[in-house]
Amino acid sequence: MKKILTLLILLCFLISCERKEPNFSKEMIEKLADRGEVKNGIVRLPPPPASFTDLYFGVNRDEIVLTNGDALFLFYKEDYSEKFKSFKEFLSAVLNDGFVLDKKLFKNPRYPKRFTLNQKIEKEYSDLGFDQFFKKYSKPSGKKGVLQLNKSIMKSEEGEYLTVTYLMYKNKYDISRDCYQGIDYLRKREDSFR
Structure with missing residues (x-):
């Protein structure tokens, strides 16, 4: 009887667990990662308007950063391109998985916008x-x-x-x-x- 009760409780727990929906879908991450068409260092096609959306992420328990896709792309290129295979993977980690960027990256105290x-x-x-x-x-x-x-x-x-x-x-x-x-x-x- 104890085993059946334990099994029922475990089953109820598993059924009641919700899968958390990501903040940004795979399609949204792809649009944010789109940097436009670049040939010989010149942008031929601009990135989609969604790439100018405000984005927020944490740098520690208390501080939040307000930025955009362009700034995140610079952080990726300069400091995280070896850790992440692609900019899409980096965006998903920062925007969906709570990856915390190193606070030392923010050399200018005014940029990006930080607040509590x-x-x-x-x-x-x-x-x-x-x-x-x-x-x-x-x-x-x-x-x-x-x-x-x-x-x-x-x-x-x-x-x-x-x-x-x-x-x-x-x-x-x-x-x-x-x-x-x-x-x-x-x-x-x-x-x-x-």
Whole structure:
């Protein structure tokens, strides 16, 4: 009887385990890894627009880096091309598997953009859950079916904006900026890569 009970508990545990979906699918990683067509050192075809998407990764337990595909490509070429077989493999490790880049790479203290999460926003996210958090920090943009980030309720000097955008990113929403109008649109990640 004990063996059957143990077997049933083990079976229930295995069935209940969820496989975590990666932040970026294989297709998305391929698009991010696309550097355009280069012949004789000249770019003939530009990389796809998805390669300009904001990307975040950690450098230690507390610090997060905001960057883009171009900067990650430079880190790969200069410091990680021997450790990883391809840029795609490097991107997948950094964006999906939590690979931590060496902090010594960031010689310029301003680049790439580094920040720590705002504890007030983190607690609010934890208390509300993502759906309610999303409702609070988004609003209609005036364009049919398009949402924008509700920046009016954030204090940028306290890192609230970066924390909110990072938490949206972790939940597969990307920010598309209209610098002229000062609007940040929210897009589902899969829509950014179409």
